[in-house]
Structures are given as structure tokens and as C-alpha cells.
Amino acid sequence: MKKAVVFLSLMFMTLSYGQEIKPIPQITVSGEGKVKVVPDxxxxxxxxxxxxxxxxxxxxxxxxxxxxxxxxxxxxxxxxxxxxxxxxxxxxxxxxxxxxxxxxxxxxxxxxxxxxxxxxxxxxxxxxxxxxxxxxxxxxSSKLAQYESEARKLAMKEAKHKAEDYVSVLGQKIGKAITINDNSQAYYPQPVYARFKTMGAMESDSAVKETLAVGEITITANVSVNFVLE
The missing domain is CATH 3.30.70.2970 (Protein of unknown function (DUF541), domain 2)
Incomplete structure (x- = not known):
């Protein structure tokens, strides 16, 4: 009886390994999201x-x-x-x-x-x-977390849009995301070396002058996504 059980188990394992594993059709794309804000x-x-x-x-x-x-x-x-x-x-x-x-x-x-x-x-x-x-x-920016969230959403939207562009030529559609990898680097604002007047210039200048031109800072998110193809 024991021999029969072992024999059947071996047959089952042989059949299982003999079955062909079909790869899941998928596409991998990257996306980038950028949010430009005026620093406060x-x-x-x-x-x-x-x-x-x-x-x-x-x-x-x-x-x-x-x-x-x-x-x-x-x-x-x-x-x-x-x-x-x-x-x-x-x-x-x-x-x-x-x-x-x-x-x-x-x-x-x-x-x-x-x-x-x-x-x-x-x-x-x-x-x-x-x-x-x-x-x-x-x-x-004092709202850095909010803008980082917006950048991540934009990155995902771009990745999805890219995938749809690729597969539309083939008459296919994209399905669920299998994996999502966040490739964003930690945000470190770039230093701006401010100009300031010397002591002599400050003493001789009675008028207040503006020395600041902050411009914009860019907050960026990058992702790579694997989508199933349908």
C-alpha cells in the first residue's frame, strides 16, 4: 500500500513538472512626474x-x-x-x-x-x-509632502499613458499593475548663494533694495511599473 502511495505521488509530481508554465504577457514602463512651485x-x-x-x-x-x-x-x-x-x-x-x-x-x-x-x-x-x-x-516649500504626493500621481499617470500608447498599436489593452517600483531620489533643495551688501554699502545706501529672486523649485518623482497585457 505504501509503495502504491509513493508511486502515485511520483506520477503526480512528474505530471506537474511536465506541464508547460505559460509566461504572463506584460509590459514594463517608466513614468516621471514634476511639480514646479514657488518656494515660500x-x-x-x-x-x-x-x-x-x-x-x-x-x-x-x-x-x-x-x-x-x-x-x-x-x-x-x-x-x-x-x-x-x-x-x-x-x-x-x-x-x-x-x-x-x-x-x-x-x-x-x-x-x-x-x-x-x-x-x-x-x-x-x-x-x-x-x-x-x-x-x-x-x-x-512648506508644503513639500503635498507636492511630492502630486508628483508621484503624475508619474503613475505618465507610466499608464505610455503603456497604453505602446499596446494600442497591437490591439491590446493593459490590465492590472503587477509591480510598482519607486525610483525617486530623496528631495534635496539646491542651495542658492545669496548676495548681500557689504557693511560699507549698507551704511551708505539709505534706500531698501531687494536682493531676492527665488524663482521656482522642481519636485520630481520617478516610477517603473509592470502592467499585465490583456
Missing amino acids: QATITATVENKGNVAKEVKKINDEQMDAVLKLIKKMNLAPSDYRTQRVALNPQYDYEKKKTTYNATQTIEIIVRDLNKYDELMEGLVSQGINRIDNVVFQ
Whole structure:
């Protein structure tokens, strides 16, 4: 009896492996969605930097200038959560020719400006209060998640439209999606290096000048989709 069961099992397995596996007709296409938006906020990264022969004095000067910068930011009513110290450093620098050590103190602050109408006033104020290095300015959108969702939908629509174009020539239709791969790269806004007037120019210019041209930023999504062919 056991031999008969084993024999029947082997026959079933042989028949199963002998059956031809038919490939599923399918098409793979890619799609891209782009949403262009005018940025409504900016992130400024700025640094106070001083050099000198005595570490304590250099740090003191740096701290005083940064204190003035922070008071300016508070005076402009920026939310406490919108600015933070990014890094602080006090480094010795040895000159081998002069056989002398000097000290370089830096403190970097990151500021989010949610109202771009304050941008020019803030930038000029930062420089006048001791900021001597604007590292970069990045323009962004406060509705990034919403625009990313729109870009993904546009990418899927383009993929479906592409597939329909291809198979329409063959008199076929596309069916359900088998797989969807998100090929989008993480969105990193491109930095815009802002121009700002020197101290002398700011003191001599009584008229307020606009220095900002933010333009547009592009939020992109990319997908590849496998559709069944009917």
C-alpha cells in the first residue's frame, strides 16, 4: 500500500513538472512626474568667525557677536524652534615659519525664515551684528509632502499613458499593475548663494533694495511599473 502511495505521488509530481508554465504577457514602463512651485521659506546657514593670538579673547569676541545675532533674531519674532546652533569650534593654528600659534573661533547658526518678506532685513541685520560668513541659503516649500504626493500621481499617470500608447498599436489593452517600483531620489533643495551688501554699502545706501529672486523649485518623482497585457 505504501509503495502504491509513493508511486502515485511520483506520477503526480512528474505530471506537474511536465506541464508547460505559460509566461504572463506584460509590459514594463517608466513614468516621471514634476511639480514646479514657488518656494515660500528659506534656510540660512551663517557663521561668526574670528582669529587672534589668545584663545580666551577670540572666544569672547565670537560669543559677543553671536549674542548680538541671537538678540536680532528674537527681535524679529522668529519662533525659537526655527533657529539653532549648528556647530561651535575653537581651533589652534600653528604657523611653522613664524613658530607661532593663533586661534580660530567659529560658531554656525541655522535659521529658517518662514516669511520671505523678512529675508532682506534679516540678512542685512545678520551681517551688521557680526555674521561674516553666509555659508548657504536654501529655498524650500512648506508644503513639500503635498507636492511630492502630486508628483508621484503624475508619474503613475505618465507610466499608464505610455503603456497604453505602446499596446494600442497591437490591439491590446493593459490590465492590472503587477509591480510598482519607486525610483525617486530623496528631495534635496539646491542651495542658492545669496548676495548681500557689504557693511560699507549698507551704511551708505539709505534706500531698501531687494536682493531676492527665488524663482521656482522642481519636485520630481520617478516610477517603473509592470502592467499585465490583456
